[in-house]
Amino acid sequence: MNTRKQQLAAFNRLLDIMDELREQCPWDKKQTLESLRHLTIEETYELADAILDNDLQEIKKELGDVLLHIVFYAKIASEKKSFDIADVANSICDKLVSRHPHIYGEIKVKSEEDVKRNWEQLKLKEGKKSVLEGVPKSLPAVVKASRIQEKVAGIGFDWEKPEQVWEKVQEELGELNEEIKAGNKENIEKEFGDVLFSMINYARFIDVNPENALERTNKKFVNRFQYLEKTAKKEGKILSDMSLTEMDVYWEKSKEFFK
Structure with a gap:
């Protein structure tokens, strides 16, 4: 694995490339915070897919794409004289230190549940009016429900x-x-x-994790149905002309390959 010096050098290289692209590339020069938003969401979903597939090489690539977007947003903000990548890093560092008083302070905890409970209480002290404020409105419904339930459980409503x-x-x-x-x-x-x-x-x-569980089932269904389609096509059959009983034969066979 790379040393800390090598890791910092790689990150510095990315910052240099971002500077160059922003100055010289017509597409990169044109981008705004708003224009990148939907691309960031897409990259995040691609990372999520790679994680579900447990494809470490693909995870590495997709993490790179997400990291690029973080650097890109910070670059645009620095041009607006608002903040830069150092401010982004320091912001999360300050938050982590503040929200882990059991590591950086005098608080004692006995379990993961204690940590979660302290986390939600600290956020309320920081000025949040509700423990549910941190749940994005645009989250998919299944993920949102999970986060809502986790949040309220964090303060003992469970x-x-x-x-x-x-x-x-x-x-x-x-x-x-x-x-x-x-x-x-x-x-x-x-x-x-x-x-x-x-x-x-x-x-x-x-x-x-209900989102992961449902997505795994989605993928399993897609794989089985596509097997059904390919097998029927090889035998010169058209699915729409087949009875449900005929299709079920291929479906049951697909279970041997996709479990």
């Missing part, structure tokens, strides 16, 4: 046992079933949302 959460899941399923029988579409949507929210909460108690 179930005590996984069994209690599972009972809540069953309760919400029952309420959904009643609304389906009644045929009230608006209430069905509400109760379906409650079921999803309670399932996401239960995932936390059994140490499952």
